[in-house]
Amino acid sequence: xxxxxxxxxxxxxTRGQQVTLSCSPISGHRSVSWYQQTPGQGLQFLFEYFSExxxxxxxxxxxxxxRQFSNSRxxxxxxxxxxxxxxxxxxxxxxxxxxxxxxxxxxGTRLTVx
Amino acid sequence: AQSVSQHNHHVIxxxxxxxxxxxxxxxxxxxxxxxxVQYPGQHLQLLLKYFSGDPLVKGIKGFEAEFIxxxxxxxxxxxxxxxxxxxxxFCAVNGRGSGGYNKLIFGAGTRLAVxx
Numbered sequence: 001x002x003x004x005x006x007x008x009x010x011x012x013x014t015r016g017q018q019v020t021l022s023c024s025p026i027s028g029h030r031s032v033s034w035y036q037q038t039p040g041q042g043l044q045f046l047f048e049y050f051s052e053x054x055x056x057x058x059x060x061x062x063x064x065x066x067r068q069f070s071n072s073r074x075x076x077x078x079x080x081x082x083x084x085x086x087x088x089x090x091x092x093x094x095x096x097x098x099x100x101x102x103x104x105x106x107x108g109t110r111l112t113v114x
Numbered sequence: 115a116q117s118v119s120q121h122n123h124h125v126i127x128x129x130x131x132x133x134x135x136x137x138x139x140x141x142x143x144x145x146x147x148x149x150x151v152q153y154p155g156q157h158l159q160l161l162l163k164y165f166s167g168d169p170l171v172k173g174i175k176g177f178e179a180e181f182i183x184x185x186x187x188x189x190x191x192x193x194x195x196x197x198x199x200x201x202x203x204f205c206a207v208n209g210r211g212s213g214g215y216n217k218l219i220f221g222a223g224t225r226l227a228v229x230x
Contacts, residue, residue: 003157033216043204043220056217090158094216103216105150105158 002027004093004106012112018079021109025072025093031055032074033103034066037088046089049074050097078111086113116141116209120221127195127228135190135224137205147188148206148218149179158204164188175199200228 005024013019025032033056034046045058049068066076072093078085088110092103121136139145149161162173169181179190188205205221 031216033218035218035220042222043206043218045217045219048216058217092158092216097216102160102163103218107157 004091004104006089006091006106006109008109009107010110010112012114013081014114015081015083017081018077019081019111020075020077021089021091021111023074023076023091023093023106025074025091026104029093029095029104030072031094031097031101031103032068032072033092033094034074034076035090035092036060037090037108038086043090046076048097055097081113083113085111087111116145116207116219118205118207118219118221120203120205120224122224123222125224125226127226129197129228129230130194131228133190133192133195133199133226135203135205135226137188137190137221138186139188139205139207139219140186141207141209143209146208147179147181148208149173149177149188149190150204150206150220151201152204152223153201161190161203195226195228197228197230199226201226 007022031050033048037043048056052068063079068074088108090108091106094103095101117140119138147164150158151161152158164171164181172178202223204223206218
């Protein structure tokens with residue numbers, strides 16, 4: 001079974017621009033969560049989508065948004081990029097939203113904002 | 115609010131040495147606890163998890179962790195490390211009733227270097 005895939009793997013953007021990152025979950029998984037990983041703040045939860053609905057949201061400004069499509073693929077968008085948005089963005093998928101299910105992480109998208 | 119504290123940011127060991135990585139969490143209710151590992155250049159992957167029952171849980175690659183509720187701790191152990199255990203280790207918690215099983219709060223991570 002193919003793992004979680006994220007595209008693109010690397011991205012360089014300029015301050016003020018916007019960016020869209022994509023995540024394809026493992027086949028059959030309906031939950032997709034996004035995390036931001038930085039050297040200073042570590043791994044921080046951004047949001048989770050299940051069946052096209054946002055179920056949870058972390059403490060990030062409104063510039064960070066996401067959505068999930070009917071095939072469970074998810075995108076996250078960051079508008080008006082700031083230098084501090086440079087990070088590794090990880091996507092994780094799970095079959096469901098209970099403790100019976102494990103989250104599987106993708107390789108991440110490395111975003112550099114200049 | 116939930117939080118996770120990992121005591122050591124960097125650990126250096128020789129092969130065959132024993133390993134214990136500390137993890138303490140802060141949450142007033144029942145928790146699910148996890149240890150994830152990130153090998154160089156690879157994805158985060160689950161080492162082990164605790165939801166309920168026996169507080170001593172065994173994971174992959176000979177790792178185990180013990181949940182001590184009174185100490186709010188979930189320390190990771192391995193009796194004899196190998197060079198291939200060189201990686202970054204993350205403790206994570208999910209507080210039940212906090213808003214979702216897939217919302218993990220991670221510690222800052224511990225970088226383990228094992229020398230042959």
